[in-house]
Amino acid sequence: MTRLIIKGGTVVDPVAGKLFQADVTVVGDRIAHIGKAPADKDATVVDARGCLVLPGLIDMHVHLREPGYEYKETIATGAAAALRGGFAAVCAMPNTRPVCDSAAVVGFVLERGKAAGRARVYPVGALTRGSEGKELAPLGEMRAAGAVAFSDDGRWVRNGNLMRRAMEYAAMLGAPVISHCEDPDLSAGGVMHEGVTASVLGLRGMPAAAEEVAVARDIILAALTGCHLHIAHVSTAGAVRLIREAKARGVKVTAEVTPHHFTLTDEAVKGYNTNAKVNPPLRTPADVAALKEGLADGTIDVIATDHAPHAREEKEVEFDAAPFGMVGLETAVGLTMALVREGVLTLPQLAAKLTTNPARILGFEGGLLREGAPADITLIDPELEETVEPECFASKSGNTPFAGWRLKGLPVGVVVGGRWFAVRPRVATGRRTRDKK
């Protein structure tokens, strides 16, 4: 069996909340030992001095666009972008063409993910057929085929009764329901956050209330059904408050936030920057502060990217006409490490939001650095800096508002099932080079 030793790094244990120096020895696809590794001439040794050693990062919210939109991204390029971003596993949302609403499409995504041989790819199945919000999709069949969660993604299930039934069914299957909370009547026609920036730019706004009304309804239904509700990409202070209150009452609800929502405000849209057009929209400084507070106090469990690749020509249009979304896999760690430097999160807390918590929500075995656990590991160099250059992305798309930003704290390697991938080579002299595509 192949042996891999990650030597001399600082292990970040999100469960114990500790950092400690240790070697991590991997045998086959499992972690064999944590502690001083015995000399082993045949093992592959990764010099991890100066690096943080985390459980393999899991991004539970990405769009890989295949099948149907391969010009934006494929499962293979998305899985490669995930690796370059430090992720050992990603969950692919079902808004493909066809929609992932059958065992066949679930199987296709799994198969393509395996064939890509990069980050692990887990499919999320649609809640309703075609994500049209009219009738239930075959949730049981998809669950059996390997769907890890259910969601109509960008299309909030408007019919409350149908959502109730979907949640009851998902609860029975032991799978979480991921909800993109947005009341489409309240946000109708909006292309950015409703506020002074939208007023000045003359763009139609989406009020924070559109998200909060939807969060409130879904929390009430989670309490009714006992379903595990996971709220995707929380963006408003009011939504954070609702989730915090629901958790205090014992409702089975978890939530995620994206790096762009805790990093940028709606002012990023100025100049009609379509790369900053996302849904939910970038909000106000008060919302950003509330998101950070929610991360710090545990209201928000997960950091996920909502990686949404779009072709360049789709974004080079009038703001109203551009699609929502930005890529996020390859900037996530750099943006997230800033939270540690700002004192919002400790390293173990950050690791929990990128590993243990998504694993717990999705029922994965991963997310832990333990002897016997699957060998999914991410190495981050907290001092490594890089300027964001979309042309260097492994993703097919480069629709990011962070181009030109200098990010500090970057992934240098990922282990997936015992297989080592160097994603940013570190030269022995300490000089680092950037890997160009």
Added chain:
Amino acid sequence: MQRKDLLGLEELGADEIRMILDTAGAMREVIRRDIKKVPTLRGKVVATLFYEPSTRTRFSFELAAKHLSADTISVAAATSSVAKGEGLVDTAKTIDALGADAVVLRHPAAGAAAVFGRYTRAAVINAGDGMHEHPTQALLDLYTIQEQKGRIEGLTVTFVGDIQHSRVVRSNIWGLKKLGATVRVCGPRTLLPPGLEEIGVAVFTRLEDALPGSDVVYVLRLQRERFAQGLLPGVEEYARLYGITRERLALAKPEAIVMHPGPLNRGVEISAAVADSGRAVITQQVTNGVAVRMACLYLLIRRENDDKAYH
């Protein structure tokens, strides 16, 4: 003027606005002449590209270009492709290849002129982009206020009506504030965009509160589609609450003037008695529009050769 495009008044400095108004003064003299033509832009090409119907703005720009001896081409834009947001960048590249010196662009999407300007060497003049800005309308309004009142600084200008959807208001806010005026807006809550107080605009929902002390009452056109959108209960109620009548106008300063960007819905946002009175300067706005657009075309097209105002 050193800038390539005129996208909005938010980005212009007070000095640039004054330069345009001064230049418009000289242009005003040209259009008072018997033969309204000077050779200033001879050999230059001005393209008007209107993705939305507009008779007056387009006519005003074309007349302005012709008075300056520029050649004009008018490109018919298919509204069907616009609805899908198709082709704006390609159109910009085509216009560039055709060698236009200036493009006058009207488009239903906010920011369209900015996108267009990035893909063409021609000077782009925003003739209205969605709900964003309509800078030449605001400049002609500023010119008219200055002409009528002798100054702009220290005046109080009150906009009445559909503020939310008005690019005229958005441009005027920047222009008036940069030149030292106080700006108020008044309309039903459903037609007021959020956050205007943050940029120093006083916001009212009752005319009785907004009009006292106003030097200028700027009445906005009410689009009837706002009723269908559920933003207003009905035209009669709107006229009752926000229509500018003689009685309402009496709340403003005695010498207050009345402006309107046209076309008018008489009996809805403005009574015929007010529109046809000596207080209304609506026709002067139209005439001044040509002079202001001449100034803008001149300053932008001639920027490489001569950055001084036309005197």
